[in-house]
Amino acid sequence: MPKKVKFPSNFLWGVAYSSHQVEGGNSNNDWWEWEQKGKANDKSGKACDSWNRFREDHQLAQGLGCGGFRLSLEWSRIEPKEGIFSFDAIDHYRKVLKDLKERGMKRVVTLWHWPLPIWLVKKYGGWHKKETVFLFEKYCQKALEELGDEIDLFITMNEPIVPLNNGYLTAKFPPGKRNPLFYRWARKNMILAHQSCYQLAKKRKPNLPVGITTLFNFFEPKSASWEWLTKKIENWYNHSVLGNIKDYQDFVGIDYYFHNKIGFKPSFPFFICNENKKVSDLGWEIFPRGIYEVTKDAWQRYQKPIYIFENGLADSEDKYRQEFIRDHLIWLNKAIKEGVEIKGYFHWSLIDNFEWALGFGPRFGLCAMDIQLWSANRDQAIFIIKK
Ligand code: BGC
Numbered sequence: 001m002p003k004k005v006k007f008p009s010n011f012l013w014g015v016a017y018s019s020h021q022v023e024g025g026n027s028n029n030d031w032w033e034w035e036q037k038g039k040a041n042d043k044s045g046k047a048c049d050s051w052n053r054f055r056e057d058h059q060l061a062q063g064l065g066c067g068g069f070r071l072s073l074e075w076s077r078i079e080p081k082e083g084i085f086s087f088d089a090i091d092h093y094r095k096v097l098k099d100l101k102e103r104g105m106k107r108v109v110t111l112w113h114w115p116l117p118i119w120l121v122k123k124y125g126g127w128h129k130k131e132t133v134f135l136f137e138k139y140c141q142k143a144l145e146e147l148g149d150e151i152d153l154f155i156t157m158n159e160p161i162v163p164l165n166n167g168y169l170t171a172k173f174p175p176g177k178r179n180p181l182f183y184r185w186a187r188k189n190m191i192l193a194h195q196s197c198y199q200l201a202k203k204r205k206p207n208l209p210v211g212i213t214t215l216f217n218f219f220e221p222k223s224a225s226w227e228w229l230t231k232k233i234e235n236w237y238n239h240s241v242l243g244n245i246k247d248y249q250d251f252v253g254i255d256y257y258f259h260n261k262i263g264f265k266p267s268f269p270f271f272i273c274n275e276n277k278k279v280s281d282l283g284w285e286i287f288p289r290g291i292y293e294v295t296k297d298a299w300q301r302y303q304k305p306i307y308i309f310e311n312g313l314a315d316s317e318d319k320y321r322q323e324f325i326r327d328h329l330i331w332l333n334k335a336i337k338e339g340v341e342i343k344g345y346f347h348w349s350l351i352d353n354f355e356w357a358l359g360f361g362p363r364f365g366l367c368a369m370d371i372q373l374w375s376a377n378r379d380q381a382i383f384i385i386k387k
Contacts, residue, residue: 005333012106012344014068015061015366016310018113018158019077021353022050022057029076029115030126030174031356039176042359048351048369054096058103060367061350068106070309070346071096072113072158073147075139082119082135090146097150108309108346109147110155110213111140111197114163114173114356126175127186128168133193140197141204148205155309156197159215159255160190161241172357191243198248213253213309214242216298218290222263222273229271230262238294239301251343252298255310256328259287278320280313282362286320288327292335299340306341308332312348314355314362321366 020026024046035043050057061069077089097107116126124131140156148154166173168183194212201210216238221230239245263273278286291311298306311328315321329345336342352365360371 014346015350016070018072019074022048031115070108072110076117106152113158128182209250211249216294217258292331310348316363
């Protein structure tokens with residue numbers, strides 16, 4: 001592997017996080033309720049207090065030399081009651097986005113990174129209900145109307161497959177169902193919502209690049225006889241689960257974390273045979289070549305500019321973080337050299353944050369949050385930049 005690689009001078013380097021994982025105080029969404037019921041390892045509480053301390057976050061990103069910053073809007077804050085939009089919340093996000101611009105960073109905004117407003121869930125149920133599509137369109141419309149001028153890249157949704165699988169099959173995320181029929185409906189509705197938001201955004205802001213982020217796992221057969229099944233799984237998981245995406249994205253948003261070798265082994269999970277030579281704190285195999293493989297595949301299929309919008313690892317002792325980043329970037333660079341149009345890389349995450357059902361345990365941050373101090377004295381939490 002080369003020791004030194006060169007990226008294009010206009011390559012966008014950035015960091016990412018999402019509203020519920022960092023803002024704190026998002027008490028009006030279904031994740032908050034889920035946490036109160038004891039269904040997550042921790043309660044998000046004040047999280048990283050980024051609602052109040054966003055400028056410090058931006059400063060950290062600036063200090064890291066970032067040219068881009070990915071964040072998400074919180075639906076339950078922008079529309080706290082059905083049809084009632086909060087201008088305080090909108091003003092807040094305008095401030096956040098303007099601050100990023102003043103610091104010279106491109107604003108990558110995700111409209112929906114998983115939580116739904118409580119009023120929506122109480123009245124309609126969630127994504128398995130058609131009404132959610134119409135409500136999402138209205139939310140999208142408002143967000144674009146009010147904040148569209150402050151957005152440089154617009155992502156409608158983050159990794160629909162994760163809330164689908166966990167919300168409707170494993171029941172680890174809200175709405176906590178195990179119902180394949182609801183899964184089907186929810187999937188269909190998410191696709192519809194993405195497609196119509198894409199069209200809406202194109203109409204309203206023709207120059208704004210719009211897309212979606214997808215979890216692209218790298219699947220490999222254990223041996224030739226597993227090739228057929230591997231292809232089928234890969235095709236479903238990385239592509240067809242989202243329906244016809246080709247005509248509804250200006251760029252391909254890739255989140256890369258997982259490598260799965262498909263074969264058979266006699267213990268659970270029976271069809272995943274990773275060698276797991278090196279794993280993160282969450283036991284996820286570290287497999288840098290995968291970022292190259294999925295990016296090449298996406299390029300062949302879609303022929304659209306690619307952004308890596310998430311890639312990272314939970315590593316509380318920073319055992320592998322440095323080599324993880326280096327090796328993934330070397331592989332990414334190889335794809336660029338081979339002609340793939342990759343326009344940016346966003347690391348997950350800027351700071352340690354609330355990792356959904358797993359709570360504050362996993363440490364994905366380039367910058368650490370002193371969680372101990374945080375829980376002892378919530379008003380004096382500090383961020384430490386890791387070396
Ligand atoms: C999600 C993030 C999450 C990260 C690490 C991604 O799938 O978009 O919200 O924190 O993975 O698990």
